Amino acid sequence: MPQTIHFQYTVPGDDFTRAGEASSSVKKALKKIGINPEVIRKVAIAMYEGEINMVIHAGGGSIDVDITPDEVRMVLVDHGPGIANIDLAMQEGWSTAPDDVRSLGFGAGMGLPNMKKCSDDMTVESVVGQGTTVRMTVLCH
C-alpha cells in the first residue's frame, strides 16, 4: 500500500450530536486497512479531542487527514477566536469551557494534553481573532 489515502471533513459548529463523526470515520478506515490497534486508538483520541475543541471553542472548522504506510497526519483548521496563551491552554486542567458544555462532561482541560500525548508530533498555531491550526502526526510503527 504505497499510496497516500486522503480524507477531508467539515466539522459543523455547535452540533454536539454530530461531533465525533469525522474521528469515527477515520477510525473505521484505519481498521479496514489493518493498522495496529494501538495506533488507531491514538489517532482516534487525538482527532476527537481536536474535533470537539473546534465544535466547543471555535464554531467548527475543517480537518484533513493523510494516511501513509508510515504515519497518519492530521491538520485541523478553524476560524474561531484563537488561543491567546497556547502554553497555558496546553496545561492539564486549564479550560474556558462554559457551564452548559461542562454539564455534558467536557471542560476538564485535558483535551490538548491528550492530543499531545497521543501524537508523536504536534504543533499549534493560533492568532487571536483569526483562528487556530493544529497539526498532529502519529507514527504507524
Place this chain on the structure above:
Amino acid sequence: MKITPAVLARELGFSVLAGGQSLERAVDCAYSCDLLSFVMGRAPAGCAWVTVMGNVNAVAVAVLADCACVILADGVALDPAAKEKAEAQDVAVLSSGEPVFETALAVHELLSARQ
C-alpha cells in the same frame, strides 16, 4: 470464562439499553469517570466504563477510546440521540440501579472471580 457485557448483564442484573454484537465483546477491567477527556486519556481499551453521562458524546467517547461497554449507574437514562448513536455504532450500553462505585466494584469482583 470470557466476561462480556451480556455476561455482566446476566450475572449482575444490569439491563441492556443498546448493543448487538458488541454484547459479546470481552471486558478486561472496570473504569469510572464522568469527565469525557479524562476518559479519553485514561480509560483502558476493553474496559467497562461506569458513568452517569448518558449523552451522545459519551457514546462517541466509548467508541473512540475503544471501551468494551458503557454502564450507566444510578439508573441514569440513555437519552434518545445517544441510544440511536449507540445502536448505529454498535456500542453496548447497560444500566445499573446501583451507584457508580458499587457498580464498578461488582464488575471488578466478577472479573476477579472468573480469572
